[in-house]
Amino acid sequence: MINFLKRLLTNPTPAPPSGSDAAPAAGNHQPGLSIPATRSRREEIIRFIINALKPYIDEKAHTIAGLRLYVVCTDKEQEEILEVALCTDTPGMFKKDHLERKLVNNFIQLSPDWFFEYHAVKDRLPDYCITHGTMGLEVIRRGQDLVQNYSVARLQVLAGQTEFTEYELNPQKQLKFSIGRTRHPKLSSGKIHTNDIVFWGQDDPQFDAQKAAPNLHVSRNHAYIQYNPQLDKFFLFPDRGGLPENGNKTRIYTIDDKVKSLNVPGVAHELQSGDQIELGGAAILIFTQA
Numbered sequence: 001m002i003n004f005l006k007r008l009l010t011n012p013t014p015a016p017p018s019g020s021d022a023a024p025a026a027g028n029h030q031p032g033l034s035i036p037a038t039r040s041r042r043e044e045i046i047r048f049i050i051n052a053l054k055p056y057i058d059e060k061a062h063t064i065a066g067l068r069l070y071v072v073c074t075d076k077e078q079e080e081i082l083e084v085a086l087c088t089d090t091p092g093m094f095k096k097d098h099l100e101r102k103l104v105n106n107f108i109q110l111s112p113d114w115f116f117e118y119h120a121v122k123d124r125l126p127d128y129c130i131t132h133g134t135m136g137l138e139v140i141r142r143g144q145d146l147v148q149n150y151s152v153a154r155l156q157v158l159a160g161q162t163e164f165t166e167y168e169l170n171p172q173k174q175l176k177f178s179i180g181r182t183r184h185p186k187l188s189s190g191k192i193h194t195n196d197i198v199f200w201g202q203d204d205p206q207f208d209a210q211k212a213a214p215n216l217h218v219s220r221n222h223a224y225i226q227y228n229p230q231l232d233k234f235f236l237f238p239d240r241g242g243l244p245e246n247g248n249k250t251r252i253y254t255i256d257d258k259v260k261s262l263n264v265p266g267v268a269h270e271l272q273s274g275d276q277i278e279l280g281g282a283a284i285l286i287f288t289q290a
Contacts, residue, residue: 042085042094045069045135046102052130052137058107065229066115066140066175070129070266073120086118115140117176121266128231140175140229153234153289155197155225158276160283161212163198169234171227178224179279180241185220187241193221199283217280219248223262225271234289235268236277251278 049067056062073079087093095116103110129136153169169177178194182201187193199215200207207215219241226235242250243265250262255274262269269275277285 038081038084041081042098045071045085046099048132048135049099049137050102050106050108052132053103053106053108053139056108056139060109062141063109063111064103064114064139064141065111066117068138068140069116069118070121070125070136070138071118072123072125072134074122079120082118082120115175119266122264124266126266126268128228138228150227150229151232151234151289153271153273153287155277155285155287158284158286160214160218160279161200161206161208163200163206167197169225169227171229175227175229176224177226178221178239179218179285180220180222180239181215181218182220187220195221197285199279214280214282214284217248217282219246219280222248222279223250223277226268234271234287236262236271236287237268238262238265240265242279248280249278251281252276253278 049069053064056064071082073082083089085094087098099116100110125131125134125136126138129138131137150171152171155167155169157165163183167177174196177196179197179199180193180195181199182204183195183198185193185195185201199218200212201215201220219239221239222242223239224237226237227233228235236250236252238250240246242248242262244263252260252262252269252271253276254260255272260269271287271289273287273289275287277287279285
């Protein structure tokens, strides 16, 4: 008994106080969120990008101007893991603190103003990507000839009230142009979104009930146009708010009198000069490329 009391005094095991965060007893264990899953996903993405860029290692004549990462996400949880892995709450953090350092250490030449973008797609990767599994990478190279060959396009508003009646799509200024209602709408997720082609919303002071009737059918994040420097082409993608599942439509009336609906996330339409873009069955833009 004396020896038992000595052991008890040497290694006491007091009961946890009421309301404490002590671990549950065996048999009642409930697994929590796997925080390392995002770290593992981040490392997997970085490895994929470095492997995809092996042809550029120690090639000083080939400088990378930008990278676009495409990842297939079939559910909301996968999208959430991807967003956390890419540090989307802190813009530029993944690019600067995680990816750039690894690329430089692998002697991959980067333009001083290089960019990184990511796109979550539902079921398939773009055909022009370097792919591995559910990931695809589009590499934008910097070159004097490429810069000189950038095409400039324009969007003219045919139906709806917008900030401007015509918009210039200049790839030397930016490569992605978001289309939606109001300048900085707050999405259902709580994220603040920024539109480049702005259809005024009812809460905007510029809103005119008669002119802006088609605007009521435009989502806050309806669609976006992406320029591909390698192909010198503009592509129209439906954004999350411009899909039938959200009660909206994105449709193109092509120059050769065909009608094409964009119903699948990540699947784009290659824009041709003269194509008309219809948003929500009411607002209309016409695309022209010089």
